[in-house]
Amino acid sequence: MTMANYLKQGAAVPDERGYYGEFGGRFVPETIIPALDELKAAYEQAVDDPAFVQELMHLQRTYTGRPTPVTYAKRLTEHLGGAKIYLKREDLAHTGAHKINNALGQALLAKRMGKQRVIAETGAGQHGVASATAAALLGLDCHVYMGEVDIARQQPNVFRMRLLGAEVIPVSSGSRTLKDAINEAMRDWVTNVRSTFYLLGSALGPHPYPKMVRDFQSVIGHEAREQIQEEAGQLPDVCIACVGGGSNAIGLFHAFRDDENVDFIGVEAGGLGVDTDKHAARFGDLSISRPGILHGTRSYVMQNEDGQIMETHSISAGLDYPSVGPEHAYLRSLERAYYTSATDEETLEAFQALSQLEGIIPALESSHAVAEVIKRAPTMSKDSVILVNLSGRGDKDLDTVIKALEGSL
Amino acid sequence: MTAPTRTFGLEAISQMFQQAETENRAAFLPYFPIGYPDYDASIEAIAAMADAGVDGFEIGISFSDPLADGPAIQVATQKALENGTTVRTCLQAVRALRERGITQPMLMMSYANPLVAYGTEQFVLDAKAAGADGLIVPDLPPEEAGYFADVCAREHMALVFFLAPTSNDARIKLAAEKATGFIYVVSLTGITGERRDLSTDLSQIMANIRRLTDTPLVLGFGISTPEHARMMNGLVNGFIVGSALVRAANQGTDAVSKLAQDLRNSLD
Ligand SMILES: Cc1ncc(COP(=O)(O)O)c(C=O)c1O
Numbered sequence: 199m200t201m202a203n204y205l206k207q208g209a210a211v212p213d214e215r216g217y218y219g220e221f222g223g224r225f226v227p228e229t230i231i232p233a234l235d236e237l238k239a240a241y242e243q244a245v246d247d248p249a250f251v252q253e254l255m256h257l258q259r260t261y262t263g264r265p266t267p268v269t270y271a272k273r274l275t276e277h278l279g280g281a282k283i284y285l286k287r288e289d290l291a292h293t294g295a296h297k298i299n300n301a302l303g304q305a306l307l308a309k310r311m312g313k314q315r316v317i318a319e320t321g322a323g324q325h326g327v328a329s330a331t332a333a334a335l336l337g338l339d340c341h342v343y344m345g346e347v348d349i350a351r352q353q354p355n356v357f358r359m360r361l362l363g364a365e366v367i368p369v370s371s372g373s374r375t376l377k378d379a380i381n382e383a384m385r386d387w388v389t390n391v392r393s394t395f396y397l398l399g400s401a402l403g404p405h406p407y408p409k410m411v412r413d414f415q416s417v418i419g420h421e422a423r424e425q426i427q428e429e430a431g432q433l434p435d436v437c438i439a440c441v442g443g444g445s446n447a448i449g450l451f452h453a454f455r456d457d458e459n460v461d462f463i464g465v466e467a468g469g470l471g472v473d474t475d476k477h478a479a480r481f482g483d484l485s486i487s488r489p490g491i492l493h494g495t496r497s498y499v500m501q502n503e504d505g506q507i508m509e510t511h512s513i514s515a516g517l518d519y520p521s522v523g524p525e526h527a528y529l530r531s532l533e534r535a536y537y538t539s540a541t542d543e544e545t546l547e548a549f550q551a552l553s554q555l556e557g558i559i560p561a562l563e564s565s566h567a568v569a570e571v572i573k574r575a576p577t578m579s580k581d582s583v584i585l586v587n588l589s590g591r592g593d594k595d596l597d598t599v600i601k602a603l604e605g606s607l
Numbered sequence: 608m609t610a611p612t613r614t615f616g617l618e619a620i621s622q623m624f625q626q627a628e629t630e631n632r633a634a635f636l637p638y639f640p641i642g643y644p645d646y647d648a649s650i651e652a653i654a655a656m657a658d659a660g661v662d663g664f665e666i667g668i669s670f671s672d673p674l675a676d677g678p679a680i681q682v683a684t685q686k687a688l689e690n691g692t693t694v695r696t697c698l699q700a701v702r703a704l705r706e707r708g709i710t711q712p713m714l715m716m717s718y719a720n721p722l723v724a725y726g727t728e729q730f731v732l733d734a735k736a737a738g739a740d741g742l743i744v745p746d747l748p749p750e751e752a753g754y755f756a757d758v759c760a761r762e763h764m765a766l767v768f769f770l771a772p773t774s775n776d777a778r779i780k781l782a783a784e785k786a787t788g789f790i791y792v793v794s795l796t797g798i799t800g801e802r803r804d805l806s807t808d809l810s811q812i813m814a815n816i817r818r819l820t821d822t823p824l825v826l827g828f829g830i831s832t833p834e835h836a837r838m839m840n841g842l843v844n845g846f847i848v849g850s851a852l853v854r855a856a857n858q859g860t861d862a863v864s865k866l867a868q869d870l871r872n873s874l875d
Contacts, residue, residue, distance in 0.1 A: 226746055228771045231774075233773065388797060391773060493674075494746070504724060505722070505723065
């Protein structure tokens, strides 16, 4: 498979100021504005430097195990009796999720910029593990902020990070989940801005992060677009991915952006149902979600009438976040992408279905995307094709699932 | 409504700096969040500081995710939110303080999202009507402030921007061009909170900024003791103290009043 420089695909968005239509921007304290300028310049230089691109691609191939395959989910397809279902297997990437694509890219950039200390936030722990891994590989010091609630529900990943030599810093403020971990990481960055690289884990935050993370993750779609044509003999009718901050989804969608007949579906965390207030469906419940500013970017934000950020709920730590990357808000406003949600219950069913029908235990985040496949495939004709991003594997979630399914397993 | 008897907005702020300058000292602007420890106590604390002769106020509107703030202000503003404090409550507090005869300039400090949720233009109009003189928004750099800036300019309300030790000449020039009222200079790379010692290169940081602008410069972050305050004379046009006053509020209004008095006296 040929591997062009997927970091330089030349997209219409964002503009120079980091805007995707009316979304995006840089709403951060002045102290870190110069650091964002420095980061943007360094990133632009790096993607123009063949040595940087080659080193990244070499690591993708020899360390991450890319390209990850596209798998035809034959039994799931037969079981649902509609569209043919193909899985993009990011669960097979080293560390078990797509997060490594971005972490390696940014860690290489940190090294190039001469920043020895990297900090990261993590929800499910997958980005923390990916950051700790990249830091170990490249000899950087890594400090990961993680909410106490997430530490409790993603224990294996906490141990993994520590084993890899990273410091895990528990966050006890606010809702003690991903949102608060980002607050603490930003506070650390404001304080140590000269020596520290902030390795942000999703397609959110101030410009240039949403673009940089998208570009690093776009390897997913770049590979999958060729692979699906080989395997299925056509482009997919629809691409489906779960949306936390939105990095695995934008990483899949981006390569198909000019394929007008390929639909995009993002799946948010429906929690206990979008008609309750226990979910993280930023696009699914416009009674409590509207454009606002959180963590340096303008996008949809779950908030009360007074502009205070709401606590969210999801069975999956990685989707438990009250805002969403600005490019998704933009794609939605253009009606280029469509967003829906899966409840905790639907997610657990999908988790089991994929395990039993395909022998693949998916991450709870990814199971949201599978839940949408289960709803949609039967409504589609047998010659249509669904490409779903299996963003990660489910080993980290076994505790949560065992508790949720108590008695029935 | 009776016509305001005091000057307001940009003019009031500029008079504040002139007055301090004639007295050969820096202006002292306490930060205090409305609703901490509770609504009434915050009003009393601010009124007591006004009596102590402070020059102006940064009136805090609380936000659930204050990412430029350290633990002291995080805890206080969280408490204020738990007490049911809203943007409306904060505007009501400013009105109540004006009705009590407090004449010092007041700037509303808020993160961007509560103001956007309220409606930017409506907020500026309501803040002005309540008796506020300007806005301080720590996550709103000048290049993102277009609409805020237009509305504030139209209403003669100050819109303060920040500079930090990391700001280069281009950033200093941008803040100088866009800020009205004053420029808020952050004394260190970091978040709010008391520090035992202030940075040793403060005079260099200030001189570097002063080279490029005549706008009044107000220093904040870390300043907490009368010794620190005394260093402000001749260095800056004004300074802000927040965390230390919030901490004093744990011991009651008298402690806030005493600290404000000590800080103010150290300037003479
Ligand atoms: C496996 C997996 N998928 C998806 C996500 C959600 O993140 P994003 O929306 O950025 O892809 C996470 C986040 O932790 C994850 O671990």
